[in-house]
Amino acid sequence: GQQVIQIPQYQHVQEGEDFTTYCNSSTTLSNIQWYKQRPGGHPVFLIQLVKSGEVKKQKRLTFQFGEAKKNSSLHITATQTTDVGTYFCAVRSNFGNEKLTFGTGTRLTIIP
Amino acid sequence: DTAVSQTPKYLVTQMGNDKSIKCEQNLGHDTMYWYKQDSKKFLKIMFSYNNKELIINETVPNRFSPKSPDKAHLNLHINSLELGDSAVYFCASSQGLDRNYEQYFGPGTRLTVT
Numbered sequence: 001g002q003q004v005i006q007i008p009q010y011q012h013v014q015e016g017e018d019f020t021t022y023c024n025s026s027t028t029l030s031n032i033q034w035y036k037q038r039p040g041g042h043p044v045f046l047i048q049l050v051k052s053g054e055v056k057k058q059k060r061l062t063f064q065f066g067e068a069k070k071n072s073s074l075h076i077t078a079t080q081t082t083d084v085g086t087y088f089c090a091v092r093s094n095f096g097n098e099k100l101t102f103g104t105g106t107r108l109t110i111i112p
Numbered sequence: 113d114t115a116v117s118q119t120p121k122y123l124v125t126q127m128g129n130d131k132s133i134k135c136e137q138n139l140g141h142d143t144m145y146w147y148k149q150d151s152k153k154f155l156k157i158m159f160s161y162n163n164k165e166l167i168i169n170e171t172v173p174n175r176f177s178p179k180s181p182d183k184a185h186l187n188l189h190i191n192s193l194e195l196g197d198s199a200v201y202f203c204a205s206s207q208g209l210d211r212n213y214e215q216y217f218g219p220g221t222r223l224t225v226t
Contacts, residue, residue, distance in 0.1 A: 031211060042217040042220050043204075043217045048214060099160070102156070104154060107153065
């Protein structure tokens with residue numbers, strides 16, 4: 001089955017520092033979605049990337065899709081305590097399978 | 113208004129019991145899902161229904177049986193509960209099967225089997 005690995009698994013940063021999580025797939029992807037899950041909460045959709053090399057920004061968050069459409073990154077500039085949570089990428093392969101496979105997640109904690 | 117709702121929010125039960133979790137969405141979506149999230153936060157799809165029809169049935173023990181009485185509801189019944197079934201179960205929905213639709217998750221049901 002499709003494997004989607006996110007690194008790092010955990011990240012602790014001081015408030016104000018930057019944070020990046022990477023999502024790597026073993027297969028070429030059709031598109032990639034990013035979700036955020038606050039502690040005790042449920043996953044909430046953030047954004048979708050479709051095109052090779054695509055870059056999208058949401059305030060302090062920057063999302064990038066790799067040129068080969070096998071990896072993606074989420075970068076947060078100047079983290080705030082509200083950024084705490086687990087960030088998941090979710091992918092679909094290019095082979096027509098409609099199943100959304102979630103990455104292993106990166107858990108971000110912020111030290112005030 | 114709650115978009116995707118689940119009941120109950122918490123469920124504590126003993127091994128061997130049978131239990132059900134209910135899910136409803138008021139978004140008018142065609143597709144609904146059940147996910148299991150274990151203690152390590154891994155999120156795995158279990159089932160997917162589109163317009164009441166089973167689309168995805170992952171490798172899940174047949175003690176788990178989903179039911180979709182209409183496209184706004186997807187319930188999950190679990191027979192003969194085991195310790196390893198302890199997890200958070202999320203219901204989700206999407207507008208349809210198109211790969212570009214995002215998924216909307218319910219608040220989750222934390223199941224503890226003792």
